[in-house]
Amino acid sequence: MKTALTIAGSDSSGGAGIQADLKTFSALGVFGMSVITAITAQNTCGVTNIRELDEEIIADQIAAVYDDIPVGAVKVGMLSSAEITRVVAGALVKHGAANVVVDPVMVAKSGSRLLKVEAVEALIQFLFPIADVVTPNLHEAAEIVGFPVGNRASMERAAIAIKAMGPKYVVVKGGHLPGAACDLFYDGKEFAYLTNERIETKHTHGTGCTFSSAIAAGLAKRMPVFEAVAVAKRYITVAISHGFSLGKGVGPTHHFYELYSQAGVVGDGE
Numbered sequence: 001m002k003t004a005l006t007i008a009g010s011d012s013s014g015g016a017g018i019q020a021d022l023k024t025f026s027a028l029g030v031f032g033m034s035v036i037t038a039i040t041a042q043n044t045c046g047v048t049n050i051r052e053l054d055e056e057i058i059a060d061q062i063a064a065v066y067d068d069i070p071v072g073a074v075k076v077g078m079l080s081s082a083e084i085t086r087v088v089a090g091a092l093v094k095h096g097a098a099n100v101v102v103d104p105v106m107v108a109k110s111g112s113r114l115l116k117v118e119a120v121e122a123l124i125q126f127l128f129p130i131a132d133v134v135t136p137n138l139h140e141a142a143e144i145v146g147f148p149v150g151n152r153a154s155m156e157r158a159a160i161a162i163k164a165m166g167p168k169y170v171v172v173k174g175g176h177l178p179g180a181a182c183d184l185f186y187d188g189k190e191f192a193y194l195t196n197e198r199i200e201t202k203h204t205h206g207t208g209c210t211f212s213s214a215i216a217a218g219l220a221k222r223m224p225v226f227e228a229v230a231v232a233k234r235y236i237t238v239a240i241s242h243g244f245s246l247g248k249g250v251g252p253t254h255h256f257y258e259l260y261s262q263a264g265v266v267g268d269g270e
């Protein structure tokens with residue numbers, strides 16, 4: 001059985017965070033495990049409270065998994081603070097983590113800050129050098145590189161700058177571009193664009209979490225990195241096209257296995 005671990009925050013409404021990651025792992029046929037960094041009181045309308053877990057229980061959760069179970073890939077999401085970021089990075093180094101996907105979660109779509117401003121430097125310093133893939137959206141890329149990112153030219157400049165911070169691959173997500181949903185993949189040598197038509201829906205809660213955990217699922221299945229990203233792009237496109245109204249605000253994406261099987265995103269044999 002292939003395994004993947006998510007190290008992220010909990011979303012009580014189940015659309016993003018740990019919950020979206022575990023649903024994605026399951027739909028893609030990978031056994032999911034979780035380390036919770038923070039608990040958010042959250043629903044489709046926004047985040048009303050955040051409680052960070054203390055660093056000891058976070059390090060102990062990571063140790064409990066790695067000391068016992070082979071981990072095929074790990075996705076890192078919401079980290080909230082610089083201290084948590086340092087502890088998670090240190091634990092991943094200590095346990096020799098492989099196939100590390102870092103989604104540099106900073107702000108929820110509803111506007112709440114999920115990573116303190118002063119923690120961005122720790123993310124760059126401690127996590128990027130050990131990451132295989134880093135997946136910023138346009139806003140996150142801009143905050144990381146310090147210049148506006150809003151078109152293909154600036155996405156390419158941002159990808160080069162982020163690659164220089166240490167990860168092996170960078171995917172700048174273009175979900176917030178006008179027009180097509182166009183993501184940029186960069187391996188340090190060449191750019192490749194993964195493009196899909198924009199799906200006109202407001203139900204996009206958890207798209208970034210879902211995309212990065214789908215990449216981790218692909219790496220856990222030992223796919224080459226570009227193939228894992230391409231499968232994740234197909235997965236998120238199907239997930240958004242079947243996003244649904246739930247609650248009063250921005251509804252979640254869709255994670256039912258049958259859908260992906262029918263859409264050819266996962267083969268029956270995987």
Ligand SMILES: Nc1ncnc2c1ncn2[C@@H]1O[C@H](COP(=O)(O)OP(=O)(O)O)[C@@H](O)[C@H]1O
Pocket residue numbers: 136137138173174175176181182183196197198199200201204206207208209211233236237240
């Ligand atoms: N309306 C949409 N139609 C199609 N794809 C989308 C749409 N919104 C986002 N995506 C895709 O979802 C993935 C997550 O991107 P994005 O929404 O930018 O991340 P985040 O949730 O971190 O802001 C990317 O592959 C992006 O291209």
Ligand SMILES: Cc1ncc(COP(=O)(O)OP(=O)(O)O)c(N)n1
Pocket residue numbers: 008009010011015016017018040042077078105107108109110114204205206207208209210
């Ligand atoms: C607990 C938690 N983690 C991450 C996010 C951000 O999710 P993302 O997929 O980037 O986008 P939105 O869900 O905010 O639309 C989150 N909201 N909660």
